[in-house]
Amino acid sequence: MIPPDTSFPISGVLFEPRRVIADSRGSVLHYLRADSPLLPRFGEVYASTVLAGQVKAWKRHQRVAQNLSVPLGRVRCVIFDARPESPTRGRLIERVLSRTEHGLLHLPPGLWYGFLGEAPGESVILNCVAEIHDPGESDRLPPDSPEIPYRWPAPATS
């Protein structure tokens, strides 16, 4: 077991390193197992992709934790804590997810988060959650919302 990184300055956010087994043919990238406390039960696993220079933001889940991992590419993940009762309310962090430091980023519900594609082409983000997707369970804000103190780079024009 690789120990979790507990240095995150937002309450409940955790980064757990995961094994990469690489050879000349490709890699095997561990992600989530049934014995992980980060996933109390299995609901759904899906992939999303973000193109180079593109932003997917902002989203907030009301009750479902996110378990993010990037098996290919490089994604900047920005997290903002606006939870009224949180000891880290008002804090914002950036974390890059890539093969360089492979692992799983756990976000408890209630946080705003968004992604920027930092690799050429398409980056892949895996997410495994404890419920089947329910669109009524999440909120959205536009990337340039004044409610969140973060400015994304202007998207690349095609």
Added chain:
Amino acid sequence: MIPPDTSFPISGVLFEPRRVIADSRGSVLHYLRADSPLLPRFGEVYASTVLAGQVKAWKRHQRVAQNLSVPLGRVRCVIFDARPESPTRGRLIERVLSRTEHGLLHLPPGLWYGFLGEAPGESVILNCVAEIHDPGESDRLPPDSPEIPYRWPAPATS
């Protein structure tokens, strides 16, 4: 629901198309949910990658079904049925997994299978299985094994 493709000539093998929701920023690619009969319980989800022109073969699982999906890249999957009791014993099929026809390829235990990376760079293969990985549960043969009537292309040299 997209109906499953039941045209597979190997008994128990199934391809289920899955939704792709694409826009200018990237895509969302459905994969597996808790209500799928293809996954009786959650054991583990992981990613493997295969580089362009590289072969990962052959592997056979004794009791665990595989649920394969390729969110990025293009992978040729070759499957050989050597199960003694199978009505399709001796049959071999090739199936390409890519965004062009996104979905989930379900392989029951007992089949030999292998992969060839057909896209430039690295292709990603997701697998979600009903047990935590147990190396004693699978068998391997070299890519050029005479037991399987298939010749892979020679790997690209670097």
